[in-house]
Amino acid sequence: MAMDFEKYAMKGNEFLNRLATNLGNEDRDHAARIVRSTFRVLRNHVTLEESFQLLSQLPMALKGIYVDGWKLSDHRKIKTIDDLVTEIIQEEGNAAWRDFNSKEEIIDAVRAVIDTLKSYVSSGEINQFLGTLPRQLQDLFQSSPIE
Numbered sequence: 001m002a003m004d005f006e007k008y009a010m011k012g013n014e015f016l017n018r019l020a021t022n023l024g025n026e027d028r029d030h031a032a033r034i035v036r037s038t039f040r041v042l043r044n045h046v047t048l049e050e051s052f053q054l055l056s057q058l059p060m061a062l063k064g065i066y067v068d069g070w071k072l073s074d075h076r077k078i079k080t081i082d083d084l085v086t087e088i089i090q091e092e093g094n095a096a097w098r099d100f101n102s103k104e105e106i107i108d109a110v111r112a113v114i115d116t117l118k119s120y121v122s123s124g125e126i127n128q129f130l131g132t133l134p135r136q137l138q139d140l141f142q143s144s145p146i147e
Contacts (some may be wrong), residue, residue, distance in 0.1 A: 014063025015116060022112040030099055037091035038113040039066045044087075045078040046132040049113050055122040078132055081107065107140065114141050 002058050013028075020031040043051050062080060067088055079085055085106045089096040100106050130138050 008060040011059035012065075015059060015062060015120065018119060019112060019116045022116050023109060033092060033095055033099060034109045035062075035113050035116075036065055037067070037088050038110050040069070040091050041078075041084065041087040042110075042129075042133075043070060044074045044076055044138055046129055048072065048075070050129050050132050053125055054121060058117075059120060062120070078136075078137070081136060081140065084110065084137060112140055 009074065016028045016031045019035060020028055021024050023031055023034065039062075046054075051066075053072050055066060056145075058066060078087070082103075087108065088106050089100075092099060099111070114130070125144070127142065132142050133141075
């Protein structure tokens with residue numbers, strides 16, 4: 001089976017374009033930073049099994065973003081929305097102040113990533129993935145409008 005890297009890149013670019021639209025702008029660099037920080041934070045708070053199940057459905061380019069720099073020993077439990085926001089800011093580093101003006105913008109950005117994933121991953125898998133998070137976060141992200 002031949003590897004079609006152009007196809008993988010095309011799917012990755014398609015995802016970033018959709019995410020940029022869902023974020024309400026056309027800045028693909030911003031969208032890339034958001035998806036990277038969101039993946040890095042969420043993967044540390046879901047079970048390894050759920051991460052692998054999600055990975056099995058992601059386009060190849062997104063798989064690379066998801067696993068980039070992943071240390072399995074980083075697994076921990078997030079408890080509140082504020083914990084999530086704090087971790088996103090830490091992942092973003094100095095870019096956080098360029099990308100976000102408020103806690104609500106961070107929550108909306110994570111929601112946009114999850115909403116965009118719904119075009120690539122089955123709803124059952126998204127629900128299982130989010131189901132490993134605390135109820136407060138599940139309610140926040142499972143009620144996202146984009147299907």
